Amino acid sequence: LNNNFSTTTPNNNSIQNITVYGSGLMGAGIVQVAAQNGFKVTMVDIEQAFIEKGKKIIDASLSRIAKKQFKDDENSQKSFIETTWSNIKTETNSEKGAENTDLIIEAIVENLETKQNLFKKLDKISKPNTIFASNTSSLPISEISKITERQDKFAGLHFFNPVPQMKLVEIIKNDQTSEDTYQKLVDVTKRMKKTPVTCKDTPGFIVNRLLVPYLMEAVRLAERGEATTEDIDTAMKLGAGMPMGPFELSDFVGLDTLKSIVDGWRKDGKIDAGLVAPIKKLDDLVKEGKLGRKSGAGFYTY
Numbered sequence: 001l002n003n004n005f006s007t008t009t010p011n012n013n014s015i016q017n018i019t020v021y022g023s024g025l026m027g028a029g030i031v032q033v034a035a036q037n038g039f040k041v042t043m044v045d046i047e048q049a050f051i052e053k054g055k056k057i058i059d060a061s062l063s064r065i066a067k068k069q070f071k072d073d074e075n076s077q078k079s080f081i082e083t084t085w086s087n088i089k090t091e092t093n094s095e096k097g098a099e100n101t102d103l104i105i106e107a108i109v110e111n112l113e114t115k116q117n118l119f120k121k122l123d124k125i126s127k128p129n130t131i132f133a134s135n136t137s138s139l140p141i142s143e144i145s146k147i148t149e150r151q152d153k154f155a156g157l158h159f160f161n162p163v164p165q166m167k168l169v170e171i172i173k174n175d176q177t178s179e180d181t182y183q184k185l186v187d188v189t190k191r192m193k194k195t196p197v198t199c200k201d202t203p204g205f206i207v208n209r210l211l212v213p214y215l216m217e218a219v220r221l222a223e224r225g226e227a228t229t230e231d232i233d234t235a236m237k238l239g240a241g242m243p244m245g246p247f248e249l250s251d252f253v254g255l256d257t258l259k260s261i262v263d264g265w266r267k268d269g270k271i272d273a274g275l276v277a278p279i280k281k282l283d284d285l286v287k288e289g290k291l292g293r294k295s296g297a298g299f300y301t302y
């Protein structure tokens with residue numbers, strides 16, 4: 001990939017160039033959706049091997065969408081995939097990735113210090129009007145943004161897995177996020193064909209604040225021996241219309257991710273203690289490296 005994007009931004013002041021830090025499942029998904037919808041996107045990660053993994057994720061998802069959208073028309077499938085790739089370039093130099101970009105979306109590891117270090121560095125070298133956004137699911141936006149001198153141009157932009165399929169994006173405003181920044185993020189989200197909702201900078205925002213306690217309650221229900229994992233999943237799919245049962249979904253999201261969300265909330269002390277009480281089963285699985293689908297086993301074996 002060696003795309004040379006124009007460095008001139010049209011004078012309508014709207015966002016054209018996006019840089020995504022992190023080429024994991026979320027980062028790659030965000031890159032793909034942005035590129036599919038005409039943004040020029042740079043995917044940044046610290047090692048070429050991670051970039052290659054991200055490219056594989058995008059490839060698999062694009063061919064799935066192409067087949068669905070263009071059925072037996074192989075030429076259109078090919079052209080859709082090629083056009084999307086022509087909007088993507090990759091970079092392992094994090095400073096270079098920030099050059100001439102209008103929006104930075106960070107989707108790296110869920111660690112406050114690591115995120116702060118990245119943004120601190122990017123704050124010094126990015127254009128003054130570049131907007132910074134974090135895809136964090138568990139850290140307060142204000143804690144990440146306070147390291148920068150552009151807190152007015154900082155917000156949360158929270159996507160859901162699988163990014164190409166899930167229609168929602170949560171936009172997290174903290175006290176300092178300007179109206180202009182917020183409106184630009186609403187615009188970007190809609191141009192990515194997603195539906196934005198707005199939430200204050202509170203633990204879990206909207207979706208995870210409701211979803212994670214529900215998932216944890218399911219684990220407690222099974223742990224008490226009141227129903228089997230399989231029956232709880234069947235019950236929530238057939239009785240409550242969920243696309244996946246809570247154990248399938250936990251394995252899909254990643255048990256390490258869930259554990260880090262709950263542990264973070266417990267430390268934070270803002271959420272009712274009963275909702276975030278430690279769960280032995282979850283802690284044990286994570287300790288054993290059974291992190292869900294991505295590691296081949298979690299509540300189920302894959």
Ligand code: 3HC
Binds near residue numbers: 159243
């Ligand atoms: N790329 C593109 N399309 C994809 C895709 C991907 N990676 N994954 C699934 N799809 C599409 C399929 O092509 C299919 O499209 P169609 O309905 O138009 O034909 C559709 O999704 C359904 O896929 P499948 O038929 O293969 O499988 P399912 O019907 O089992 O759906 C699912 C898969 C979309 C993952 C569905 O089970 C689902 O919605 N599960 C719940 C996901 C969820 O709750 N995600 C949020 C997790 S919380 C989170 O992310 C927040 C974080 O901070 C923790």
